[in-house]
Amino acid sequence: MTAVNEPLQVTSDVREAVHEAARRARVASRVLALLTTAEKDRALGAAADALLAATDTVLAANARDIDVARAGGTEESLLDRLRLTADRVEGIASGLRQVAGLADPVGGVVRGSTLPNGLEIRQVRVPLGVVGMVYEARPNVTVDAFGLALKSGNAALLRGSSSAAHSNAALVEVLRGALTSQGLPADAVQLLPSEDRSSVTHLIQARGLVDVVIPRGGAGLINAVVRDATVPTIETGVGNCHVYVHAAADLAMAEKIVINAKTRRPSVCNTAETILVDRAIADVAVPALTQALQAHSVVIHGDLPGQVPATEADWSEEYLTLDVALKVVDGLDEAVEHIDRYGTGHTEAIVTGDLAAAREFTARVDAAAVMVNASTAFTDGEQFGFGAEIGISTQKLHARGPMGLGELTSTKWTVWGDGHVRPV
Amino acid sequence: MTAVNEPLQVTSDVREAVHEAARRARVASRVLALLTTAEKDRALGAAADALLAATDTVLAANARDIDVARAGGTEESLLDRLRLTADRVEGIASGLRQVAGLADPVGGVVRGSTLPNGLEIRQVRVPLGVVGMVYEARPNVTVDAFGLALKSGNAALLRGSSSAAHSNAALVEVLRGALTSQGLPADAVQLLPSEDRSSVTHLIQARGLVDVVIPRGGAGLINAVVRDATVPTIETGVGNCHVYVHAAADLAMAEKIVINAKTRRPSVCNTAETILVDRAIADVAVPALTQALQAHSVVIHGDLPGQVPATEADWSEEYLTLDVALKVVDGLDEAVEHIDRYGTGHTEAIVTGDLAAAREFTARVDAAAVMVNASTAFTDGEQFGFGAEIGISTQKLHARGPMGLGELTSTKWTVWGDGHVRPV
Structure with missing residues (x-):
């Protein structure tokens, strides 16, 4: 696990790259928020097909990551976390189809009533918007996060580990191609640069451009993200x-x-x-x-x-x-x-x-x-019957425990009247 | 409105005072979380009675704030926000009785199921724990925040405006006395020092001691809190x-x-x-x-x-x-x-x-x-039928729109089995 214990750094060209990606993600998120369930499920299926079709390319990219990691002296257990095989790619693709089979949380009515004055109010589930994910070596997280974000109507900004850079780039290229083939915005999923840590800093400080950041990894990473973030974050996974x-x-x-x-x-x-x-x-x-x-x-x-x-x-x-x-x-x-x-x-x-x-x-x-x-x-999203899990929240705001698709949504109140004004 | 546009400052003795208050609040919160609805409602009633009985003391303290503010050249509209009268104290007390009449969110089962393996899982509403509030001139917020926090089982750390310091101190003394009279911990409500701004900084950076901070006030205050906080915050109330x-x-x-x-x-x-x-x-x-x-x-x-x-x-x-x-x-x-x-x-x-x-x-x-x-x-908690409102969230995490008692809670999963272990 790549623990990030040092203070996060700041570099201005990386900043612009992250902000530009976030702005494009915001534009894409406006389209995603309005997709029907069928459109999202079709895109997930297309992404699964595209992944299988691109297995050779993905494995070749992964082999480059493995070579670099091995040359850098990475131990075998970590290499295994990083390694993709044809079986694993098949597993990742079938994960996308599973997400397609889950209920769509968007549009669900949480509660509602007709007020004494006749106004009809409803609290409706809506996507969060632009969701940033910061995570460590496993490249399968790249695809899982994309799938869960898409199904819940969110654009995903992914900041994976530099050790998986080639694998992640190959996977995201496939996913973006699949989106385009379905007439959906490719910017629904973007990979942020991972060469230096400053891209993490810029992501978690892109207040107003990014709606939430979810770090997944060791305590060092999570603490650094939570400490330096101005974007709301969901603390995950440290379990004593x-x-x-x-x-x-x-x-x-x-x-x-x-x-x-x-x-x-x-x-x-x-x-x-x-x-x-x-x-x-x-x-x-x-x-x-x-x-x-x-x-x-x-x-x-x-x-x-x-x-x-x-x-x-x-x-x-x-x-x-x-x-x-x-x-x-x-x-x-x-x-x-x-x-x-x-x-x-x-x-x-x-x-x-x-x-x-x-x-x-x-x-x-x-x-x-x-x-x-x-x-x-x-304590696990699949065990709890959520079908998939984006992480386990250990904070008290918004989500606590295993997070499924519902936890990747916010709500919006709609209020319907016919000329209602509020008495003074 | 006291806009806080300058960078927040740091002073170490104030830091210790805030942290000590937070630690005491945490101890009190463990008691509050286990109170029955009847115990909380009794305490709210006792607090309302005590407020009415202490009207003269409260008005005398408020008169000192008004004098200081007027001498400082505060304009009449702001003086009016600060001013308490016997009628207003009565209104504040009756607000506490109204909160006593609201449904208790704690213990509500959000969802649950019996898993295929026989485990019974339930997601249950629990208090947030220690809630910090940072707010501006109106002293009624002091009592309102206490009432909503108590009813939802939370300890309240209140950081009011320095212009209302005497009023707030008098009100909190009355509330603490009422709690003690009911055998409840006085530290369920504490007023933080307001002489300098550093107490805000220490409150919003008391990660691990404070569960959430809710700023209420102008854009300057809210932006400063959100920017510098390491404790999770709920952004409220800026409405263009x-x-x-x-x-x-x-x-x-x-x-x-x-x-x-x-x-x-x-x-x-x-x-x-x-x-x-x-x-x-x-x-x-x-x-x-x-x-x-x-x-x-x-x-x-x-x-x-x-x-x-x-x-x-x-x-x-x-x-x-x-x-x-x-x-x-x-x-x-x-x-x-x-x-x-x-x-x-x-x-x-x-x-x-x-x-x-x-x-x-x-x-x-x-x-x-x-x-x-x-x-x-x-867009207002009372208009929406929540009975009371702690603020209006403009963020997407945790709560969005008017926040009532339910928004002052988190959840906890309970899992009951009879020796269940998870297959490898």
């Missing part, structure tokens, strides 16, 4: 998630959930990073969990003998590896306080057979998702 | 609103709507600032509208003989006075383009008898509210 094994937990269930939450895919944001265990059951639960975790090659950090001694950082940071912190707590109050202090508001889980404890935990814990007797791994 | 008199308008209706939209209360954000008139009817419509506007002492800025010559600023700025810009346009396309270029996304109106034109205007115009044959003055 906890599993709290309550005194009344079924230990076999706790073990199963802890192992799944930690080891299913350690590098994703919904993975568990700290296990909290009630003191009342610690004598039995800690050895059992330790044995199970170690059997899955998980390194345990904590204050107990035999554990890697924990520092403050162990409680507050995401490992995103096969490491976990483990802490013994004096009951639900301490568990909630620990989560309040160190959690990132992503996903928190309790394992318990006690209904009152489950209700208190879900009520008190302040996070996008609170699980009772379920793995943290379920 | 248009009334478009379409070729198929009923002219008598157009006149009535234009006069209401411009003259009902020229200083508020939903007032009309520019009138667009179709060229096809300009020969008749412009003289008629001119006569009607002039009869209401409105000065017309534009390009026609007899008008004050319009500059670029006339199209882009809010007058908030008895001035209006008037432009003749070549039909709906030019009207929409003009609004796209100069509008602030608040409220836009069309007057027409032509259904296709009305539908096209509402579909194409990108604003919080679009009116057909109705005055722009209707």
Whole structure:
């Protein structure tokens, strides 16, 4: 993952390029906002067809990225994130067809009424307009973001990783060609320059030209974007998630959930990073969990003998590896306080057979998702039945938790009258 | 109105005071989030009673603010915004009782389902947490903001105008006393220092301590807050609103709507600032509208003989006075383009008898509210039936248009299972 921890830079020709792209995106967005569902679905299908037809070109571009990355000493796990294959291109294309099959959120009436004076008011879903995405190595995000943006009527300004520059350029060229073939504006999707970081800065400061920016990536990238943005942003994906094994937990269930939450895919944001265990059951639960975790090659950090001694950082940071912190707590109050202090508001889980404890935990814990007797791994747009996901919001404004197509919309009030004026 | 156009300043002791208040607010917010509706309503009633009982103290504090303002040469219209009377205090108290009568948004289930695997997921309304408000002279906002924040389970950090410092301090003391009398945390409402502007900066940069900041006031204040904030903000209230008199308008209706939209209360954000008139009817419509506007002492800025010559600023700025810009346009396309270029996304109106034109205007115009044959003055939380209003959002994230209690909430997903783990 390309963490962006340094201050973002500013370069004026890049600024003009980003602003010009944003202005063109705005023009395109006015057309997109008025498309029918059928028109958008046809374009998504055409884009899927075009991608398949261009598989060779896309793979050739991807091979260039892989060569550059390998020459730069990138490790194999990151190369795999970057790599496209014919199968993966097919998967990406079929993702576009899946998005075409989802319900169109635009035009949905959220609420409405006829006021006592006869005015008819309705709150209607409309696209956000111009959506910026800043993301890291995986080139599939380029196509996914385009698909979700198009279906929700938005123009997409994509700022991918420089390591995927050739792949992204090839993919976006295919998508733009498909749009043109359908009589739609190619500027519905544009790739911003990724050679230097200043394009991120210009994107997130293009207030008035860009409606929202969604960063997807590591904590460094997200913090930099949120700190420097003047455009509204949606903070995504940093998850310091906890599993709290309550005194009344079924230990076999706790073990199963802890192992799944930690080891299913350690590098994703919904993975568990700290296990909290009630003191009342610690004598039995800690050895059992330790044995199970170690059997899955998980390194345990904590204050107990035999554990890697924990520092403050162990409680507050995401490992995103096969490491976990483990802490013994004096009951639900301490568990909630620990989560309040160190959690990132992503996903928190309790394992318990006690209904009152489950209700208190879900009520008190302040996070996008609170699980009772379920793995943290379920916080995911597809698992939630959204069909697709643009990211997982960990902020409280606009969207919280997995974001689907609906979260890529705003609303507009329409008010119909017949000469209504407001009394003084 | 105290416009804040200069860069915001930073002072470190004020910073510590703001952060300490925010930390106390966070602690209080954890209690508020779990209150029942009855407990909140009781507290609102107690606060209303306490305000009435403290009328003399409040009026004495207000008299000090008035004296300082008058000595400083503040004009009479602004003094009137600042002034409290026994009647006004009674109105403020009855506003709190009205809020007690509104439905509690917290705990409402937005959506939910049982997933194919048996997990029960629900998206539930929860308070935002700690809400910062930055606002200008009117001291009633202090109590209104407290009431809406409390009812929606939020702690309020209030940064009012220094010109209302004595009034605000007296009001907040009364509110805190009422909370204590009900066994609730006084820190649910706190007044931040207003002697220098740095308290605004510290509030909007207290990321992690404050969940959202809502500025209410003139364009200068709102722009400064939005520019410098790292805490998520909701942009409110700047309204460069248009009334478009379409070729198929009923002219008598157009006149009535234009006069209401411009003259009902020229200083508020939903007032009309520019009138667009179709060229096809300009020969008749412009003289008629001119006569009607002039009869209401409105000065017309534009390009026609007899008008004050319009500059670029006339199209882009809010007058908030008895001035209006008037432009003749070549039909709906030019009207929409003009609004796209100069509008602030608040409220836009069309007057027409032509259904296709009305539908096209509402579909194409990108604003919080679009009116057909109705005055722009209707964009208002009370008019929309929300019972109360915290402001009018002109941004697209989270809330757009009048914000009621629901807009002061976020959501949380709860996921209930019985040992569910996610397949690899």
